[in-house]
Structure formats: C-alpha cells, structure tokens
Amino acid sequence: MRRLLDAASPAPALASMAAVTLFAVLFLHAESQEAVIGITVVAVIALLLLARFGWNRLAAASFAGHSRSGQASVLIGVLVIVAVFHDQHFPLLMLASVLLYIVVCLGLNLQFGYAGVVNFAGAAFYGVGCYTAAVLTSHTALPHLAVVLIGGLMAAVIGSLLILPVLRTYGHYAALVTIAFGILFRVFLEVNDALGGPQGMKVQGMEILGWKLNEGLQFGDLEFSFYANYVLVALVMAAVAFMLVRRLERSWIGLNLDAVRLDETASAAFGIDVARWKITAFTLGNFLTGLAGAVYAMMTGFVAPNSFTFGDSLILVSIVILGGIGNPWGLTVAAAIVLMLPEKLQFIQEYRLLLYAGLVILILLFRPGGLMPRQVRNYLPGWKP
Amino acid sequence: MSTLLACEGLSMRFGGLVALNELSLAVNAGEILGLIGPNGSGKTTFFNVITGIYQASEGRVDYLGHDLARMSAQEIYRAGVTRTFQRSRLCLPLSIFDNLMIGNHRRLNHGLWFNLFQRAAFRRQFEEQHAKARGLVRTFSAPLAERLFEAAGSVNMIDRRRIEICRALISEPTLLLLDEPSAGMTHEETRELMDDILIVREHMPGLSIIIIEHEMNVIERITERCIVLNFGQKICEGPYAQVAADAQVQEAYLGTE
Numbered sequence: 001m002r003r004l005l006d007a008a009s010p011a012p013a014l015a016s017m018a019a020v021t022l023f024a025v026l027f028l029h030a031e032s033q034e035a036v037i038g039i040t041v042v043a044v045i046a047l048l049l050l051a052r053f054g055w056n057r058l059a060a061a062s063f064a065g066h067s068r069s070g071q072a073s074v075l076i077g078v079l080v081i082v083a084v085f086h087d088q089h090f091p092l093l094m095l096a097s098v099l100l101y102i103v104v105c106l107g108l109n110l111q112f113g114y115a116g117v118v119n120f121a122g123a124a125f126y127g128v129g130c131y132t133a134a135v136l137t138s139h140t141a142l143p144h145l146a147v148v149l150i151g152g153l154m155a156a157v158i159g160s161l162l163i164l165p166v167l168r169t170y171g172h173y174a175a176l177v178t179i180a181f182g183i184l185f186r187v188f189l190e191v192n193d194a195l196g197g198p199q200g201m202k203v204q205g206m207e208i209l210g211w212k213l214n215e216g217l218q219f220g221d222l223e224f225s226f227y228a229n230y231v232l233v234a235l236v237m238a239a240v241a242f243m244l245v246r247r248l249e250r251s252w253i254g255l256n257l258d259a260v261r262l263d264e265t266a267s268a269a270f271g272i273d274v275a276r277w278k279i280t281a282f283t284l285g286n287f288l289t290g291l292a293g294a295v296y297a298m299m300t301g302f303v304a305p306n307s308f309t310f311g312d313s314l315i316l317v318s319i320v321i322l323g324g325i326g327n328p329w330g331l332t333v334a335a336a337i338v339l340m341l342p343e344k345l346q347f348i349q350e351y352r353l354l355l356y357a358g359l360v361i362l363i364l365l366f367r368p369g370g371l372m373p374r375q376v377r378n379y380l381p382g383w384k385p
Numbered sequence: 386m387s388t389l390l391a392c393e394g395l396s397m398r399f400g401g402l403v404a405l406n407e408l409s410l411a412v413n414a415g416e417i418l419g420l421i422g423p424n425g426s427g428k429t430t431f432f433n434v435i436t437g438i439y440q441a442s443e444g445r446v447d448y449l450g451h452d453l454a455r456m457s458a459q460e461i462y463r464a465g466v467t468r469t470f471q472r473s474r475l476c477l478p479l480s481i482f483d484n485l486m487i488g489n490h491r492r493l494n495h496g497l498w499f500n501l502f503q504r505a506a507f508r509r510q511f512e513e514q515h516a517k518a519r520g521l522v523r524t525f526s527a528p529l530a531e532r533l534f535e536a537a538g539s540v541n542m543i544d545r546r547r548i549e550i551c552r553a554l555i556s557e558p559t560l561l562l563l564d565e566p567s568a569g570m571t572h573e574e575t576r577e578l579m580d581d582i583l584i585v586r587e588h589m590p591g592l593s594i595i596i597i598e599h600e601m602n603v604i605e606r607i608t609e610r611c612i613v614l615n616f617g618q619k620i621c622e623g624p625y626a627q628v629a630a631d632a633q634v635q636e637a638y639l640g641t642e
Contacts, residue, residue: 259476259479269438270552271458376480377483
C-alpha cells in the first residue's frame, strides 16, 4: 500500500484518471438536472477533500514521473467513454467538440500563453477553417485530409495579414486589432452570398481514404454512432497537437517565446528576433485552430456565421486562463468543464457568458496561475543532473 | 595594445535633449574600463546606443570591422557584445537555467525541426549547455549552482545580480558592459561580486569590460583606466588616481565654488 501511494509509482496518476473517467461517464449519463448537479457537487467536494490531504500533489508528481503511462491512461479514458456511449449521438458529439476545442486552445496557448501575442479572434480563425472545408467539399473533389490541411493553412495565411498590425502595436492595441478582425470576419460572412450569407453552408461528411466517417461502424450486433468516428479523428489530432506543443515548450524555441513575452528589450539584447518568434507562434497557433475548424465543420455538416462570434472567441480565451496560462494539461481540463457543464445544466445555458466572465474574474483575483498553474520548464522529463 | 572599440562623433538626441554630444572614445582589447560621471551624463545612454537599443542620431562605433551604430541589437549580440541592465531585467517566472540560456542564444540551435523532432541531439546540446551553465554559476556561488531549475524570482537580490552577470558571460562575449553592478547591494556583497568577475576574466583572457559605477572604491580596485563623461562628452581619461585628482572632474561632480 505504501509503495502504491508513493509519488514514484504510477498508481496515483492511474487512479486519478480512472476516477476522472468514472466521473465523466456518470456526468454524461445523468439525465435529470438534480442528478447532474448532485454528481458535480460530490466531485467538487471529493476533489477539495483529496487536495486537503495532498493527493493532487502526489498525483501530479506521479504523472510527471510516468508521463508515458499517464498519457496512455488519458487516451484509454476517452476510449472507455466512447465504448460506454457507443450508440448515443449527443455525448459523443460533445466529446469530439471538447477534443477539437483542446486543439484550438493549444494554438491560443502558443500565441498568448507563450509568446504573449493576444488573440481575441480565435473563433474567427476557427471559422476560416470551417468555411474552407465547406467551400472545398462542396465545389471540389479534393481528398478530405487535404481539405483539413488547407483549412489550417488558410487560417495561418489569413492570420499573417494580421501580423503586421499586431507586431506594430502593443498590449491593448494589439488586442483591439484582433477584436476588429473577428468582427469584420463575421460581417463579411453575413453579407457574402457566395458563402451562404447568414444562412450558412452545408458541409459534406468526412471521408478518409475510403472510410466514410458519417456512417457508423458496426461490429456484429454492436452499432456505433457515427460521432464515434469523429471522436477518434479528433482524439488523434488533439494527441498530436498536444505532443507538438509540449515539445515546443520544452525546447529552446519555447524559451524564446517566453523571453519575448516577458521582456522584449532584454530578448533583443541577447539576439532573440522578437518579430520572428511572435510570427512563428501566431502562425502555428492559427494553423492548429484552422485544422480543428475544418474537422468540426465536416462533423456538424453545417456552418453559419453565428457560430463565430466575439463571445465564442472570449470563451476560448477564458478556457486558457481558467486552465492555467501556459499549461496544456490545464486547458484540457478547462475545455472539458467549460463546454460540458452548460450543455448538461440547461439552466446555465442562458447565463453561460456571465458565468465564464465571473469565473475568469475569480480566477484572476484569487488564483492567477489558473486551476493548474504552469511549472518551470522541464526540458527533458525525468532528467536529473 | 590594440583598439577594440572606437566611437567617433557619436550623438544621441531625444527631441531637444542631447544625451550624447559628439562623443569620441576608445576601448582597448582586454582592458577593464570604468565609465564614470554624474547622474544624467550619458553613461547608460552610451550603453544603449552601442547595444542597438537606441539608434544613434549621428556618428559611428567601430568594433572589429563593424559599425555598431548601424546594427540591430541582435546583430550586435552576435558580434560578441553583451550587457547587464541598471535595473535587473531577468525573466523572474522562468528558471535560473532558462535565464542563462536566453543569454546563450547564439550558441543554441533554434531550428524547428531540431527542437521538435531531433530530441536525442537536443538532449546532447542541453546536457552540454547545462554543464557549462553550472560551471559558470559555480564560480560565482556554489549553492546557487544547485538551484538552476528554480524560478529566478525566488532568489535574493545578490543572486539575481549574479545570474544577470552569468547571463551576459555565458556566450563568451568579447566585450561585456556592466551597468552599475553594485546598485542595491552592500559593500561586502559588491566586493564579493567584483572578485568573482575578476576570477571569470582570468578564464576569458580576451574579454574586455566597460563598467559604469558610482562606487568609487569599486572603480579604483578593478579598472585599469577610466573615462569621465559630463553632458554627453568625454571630459577626462586616465587611471583612476589621475582622473580623481583632475580639476575638471571634481568640478563636474561637486560644482564650482
């Protein structure tokens, strides 16, 4: 028992992930509002109690010491949820959306978590990916993997139009530039008849090398919702994006991005090309956002300007702040909370922007590092001098 | 003795304010040069101009065949000129090691492919640089060398100063600019720090240092030559004892009777 509760053992990490998976299953399964609230309250109390006994530190140390098995346990957790809800559309759609939002927030995290380039137009870049997929699938016969890639590239290219004004302005002014872009983008969509105007556009379902994702898989009697396919695709994307952002942070490039955010003058005095790294982070971040957008459009089969408002951009930013600026694990947890809670608790729906705003203010006041504050850079996990 | 850096007719104007007024001076290779003068005489502005933080209004700064007055801060760093700042400019949330590696920028590989996918090669470079950083910090303070992966904001003032100096030294510069290294420290701490700088210099024989300092005993102890600025011009130069006795210098500091 003692050895299992040791930080050097993978047990605390695996037990934590099992508990989180169990909670997610119960939460998604609950039908009545009372049950959803009950489960959430019990989970929060359990979490606070465990934190009181130092469990979270133990689990964090265990995750850090066993990053491979920790990551594998997260993947398995997602697959367990897919298996439990295999024939239900709604929970799987939500799960896929969370995974795609994680990809977007990883991109945003690169931009303002590391390089300090604020971007209040996240939803607009997501929209660029969505509309790219809509246009390309309805007018061309390009393979869909290429469509997704072009979705990312389009977001990166359109982002580079913005980079000049963003580089020339500082702080609040750069934020205003991105806000203006987000609003312009939406107005552009609404008045543009070729893109369906306010009614939006239909998008074809995804097809990868002959695998039609809009047809649910069937194994004997076991029928899967077609959203399970999208969960798998989104899971692969999120895992790859996560790994890339992680590696980037744990490298000299991650260091350059942090230096640029924290002190531009000192960075320049030590040879760091401030513009180059801001552009790198901004472009890579928008690329990830566009990729996720293209998949999302093909999954929902429909895009409209109303899904890409300033409010949606704010939600993306609040996910990153809530989770812990600069911590990919934090935004993963925050994305799940922010997307799932209002979907299950319908009475929150109407007030959700208010709720997020309140939450972000509370976090910034009392826990500026977020739910899971970022630690100092650990270049090589497990490395000891 | 050969000249490492020579500036000629260097002027820096901010609107109507003339911070450097056709300044001409020379730094010899391998020397420790003290730069002194009353507040507002243009010492820090001189550092900012020759490190590319300000663009000079006029004049040139010859350094190993370059004209620093026409180069960006990044190019000047790559040419081997590094500095510390009057008010500490460390990245406090980052680890001590991170801060040192910022100073080591030109010795690191910043390729996207290398950093993301050649992790074995990255590991080798990391280990090499870690050993170097540890060795350098240990010259200044052995306990500090054990804390490289703690946030720079978690250590006290003198250790922050040490980190800042190590950050400027780790890329093995040709010219090091120290802007008031003793600010905010006691005499004893300053003395320790200066001893450490002299030790490091023995390992880097080619290194030249320009030091701005208000503590005259520091200047007296470690500089070989001093240049006195007043109103953006050089008013005197020579060994410390000589400039301290100079009538013009005394007038600049104390005023006329």
